[in-house]
Amino acid sequence: MTTTRPDLQAVTQSHTQVAILGAGPVGLMMANYLGQMGVEVVICEKLDTLIDYPRAIGIDDESLRTMQSVGLAEQVLPHTTPWHAMRFLTPKGRCFADIQPMTDEFGWSRRNAFIQPQVDAVMFKGLARFPNVSWRFSRELESFSQQPDGVTLNLKTPSGSREILHADWLVACDGGASTVRRTLNIPFEGKTAPNQWIVIDIANDPLGTPHIYLCCDPVRPYVSAALPHGIRRFEFMVMPGETEEQLRKPGPMRQLLSKVLPDPDNVELIRQRVYTHNARLAERFRVDRILLAGDAAHIMPVWQGQGYNSGMRDAFNLAWKLAMVVQGKARAGLLDTYQQERRDHARAMIDLSVMAGNVLAPPKRWHGVVRDGVTRVLNYLPPVKRYFLEMRFKPMPRYTRGALVAAEGQKNSPVGTMFIQPRVTLEGGEVVRLDEVIGPCFAILAWGNNPCWGLTKSQIAQWQALGCVFINVVAEVQIHQPQDNHPGVIRLGDTQNRIKTWFASQSDSVVVLRPDRFVALTAIPQTLAKKLTSLSCALQLITPVAAHTTPQTTAETEVA
Template structure:
């Protein structure tokens, strides 16, 4: 290995790549981010994230800035083709278990601008834009060579890295490099996606409006003070070219814009998208990993597409940092795909189910929705389930021990609970292993946890963490740096051996 080999190269500076690079930078891991765009990609795409991802943004250091560019969503309305309300599920103003609103609307270019600016706080991370990655090559167990072409000068060069993270989107070159193929999960719908800005007040309810129409399904949502998103399922033979301007578009959005003149509505983006459900057959080839849309595509009906990529980054980066520091063996990197792939597949399946329920069935489906939807709020617990932002537990792996309690805490996220001193759990854990316990601990155990780079968190009676442990029928939980419970025990001393060894001198 040469002195010019960098620890990590990240291909792609979208939300997933920027999140991965920031987390690596927080661990002091030298990281190079490569992207074909010199600045933020200007077109809006994702518009929703949940409280789990908001929690991750807090760890990245941009929660306060994100609050200024986002707005909580008030819930969900199901509408028929005539925009009559079939059912309504309202969210309250309370914060979720992660300390943030459970549903949040935003403009993706604004989020990416925050992530790029925040990256400058980490001297270990370098962002290089305006380059095309033309090849990713590896042989044996050695470093990875990434071949580049400068888009301004056409000059070519090569970067050598110990590990490469392919965050380069749905048309991923990295995916081709590792020989992975996308497995089609039998869902494809063509939609027209429209972003409009206006200073006019549309006088609409500020939740998500879902039109359940098998002919022309549609979604409306307010993104910010003056920006709105519409999505319309395209009819057979239609394309985005059929809506070249506001004159042609206006009849589609007028049910929401009402008397607002067309010249007061500015189209920010209008494009055709095919909503797909796909997942790569494998996410790793030796030292190259796939993250985000390079590894999976989720239909947008539950607003989890971008969040899945950020979960990938949170899951992999702490493991990679620990391997590079010599605190964990390289074999733990196998747990990335073992944990994330089943979780992602479950979320894709849910998104397909929701999309099908809202759009399928023809006239019969419409009649059933009109008959059943007004009574959904009477089903015990259904409203909470529809609005619940919790995602499935991770499957068993080398870093998730679920042997004892199938329904226990292992594999689930520790809540970002408020502590007696006003801090939240993440403030204290700060990207480290945390041993959470309601039992009395000895000074020796506390010192050992600290020597191993972890933190001991006392769950005092009456606190949210104490109630969480009791519901999980346990006394102690070892929480990983990504907030996931690795294992629980009746005796906190039984968990100390699972903490990584103290860090030796970093290898580069």
């Protein structure tokens, strides 16, 4: 019998438009969006399967909207608990901060508990819908190089054979210890928390109470979280001198659980792990044809559940831009707006998570005494209570530059913020969420008017080529009256009166929505054509059409 040395075996070579390194949630979401847009994608993952142990436990409304954009929200919902409150408790059990926002401006519950491996599995299963998407597990990245027209990845298989994957673009979603980021020598500045935490997941929840509680105990702070499918998570701070090996032993484990359970021996332990909380941000998110996303670009403490959700924001922001560049609809410079828009908000979420951690476990014991006294007084002030209840402290993404046209001279402009997603009524009578009508592309939405009025035929053709949806929103009582119909324009009834209310707070009546549902510009019908030309430049479209061509009249306006 003859054998072949692995290092002498033939090297397999292949090509793809986009290579994604890492089959975590960010990589899976990127692949789903790119897949539905027809982009060729190969996912490379060093593990032999998806990670099966629980990690993140909180998914917000923005992330569910991202799931909706790739047609997976309904499959994800059974693995969530909506309207999940977060309550901070003093050592004596007094609730000094109750975070339970009940608003749904983006179409979904704002705070939700979830089981990450089950949701990751939904996203992975969703990839089977796209023949242009493939995946390779058990692939170790040995090296990579970048050329003017692409990136070359050298991969090692479990058998020791080599694969060379040529990609036009590489998205590195390879975690906080990113090989790609470190190889590129991109600084990853920030801090590592001085204390570790042990996470304990238990089946058949021995408490059964809903929501999540953060007990600010100065001796040993802990977290108690109810999760879907009868799982309870406890998190305890690891004290100086303790090790993971020690805490795994029956005695110390029983002592920990006795802090929260009357019978710590009668539990069905799933697993326990020790985590270190980091707060770090990459100096750059893009180096030519390589882009960083998720934990490879930023990592943050878990206390506001924003690590996972920030990664989802990265994926949604980057995926539609990358699809446009790959498909030749926009120049590569559009990808620079990814860092412009996402990095500052990632920093804000890191700061919020660090602050929440300091509230839970103050650096000094007297800080906790001050906290308890101040919060007792502030809790009697209704504005303060609303501030916590409605999560107004959470910095929402607001982009002031990038793939948008800033509103000059307007205070509190909605440009650069996420548009609402109310329920709307179709002409056939069906009531749906707004995004179900728009799909994965742009939308030009007008209140009570034809959104194409004043646009040139070439402008309409240009936005059609981008898959743009033209929408006229009217009062719901008008939706069944056909006289306001315009060819190629979708009419929607304002079921909840939210869209009219939104426009009533603005000075403009037309809004252009990006595929990630952020407002790219606002206008009135008479200024829309000119602003669309500016947006074409901001998006770096390959063939922007000027707005000086003679505009159509109302009678002439028609979407081909």
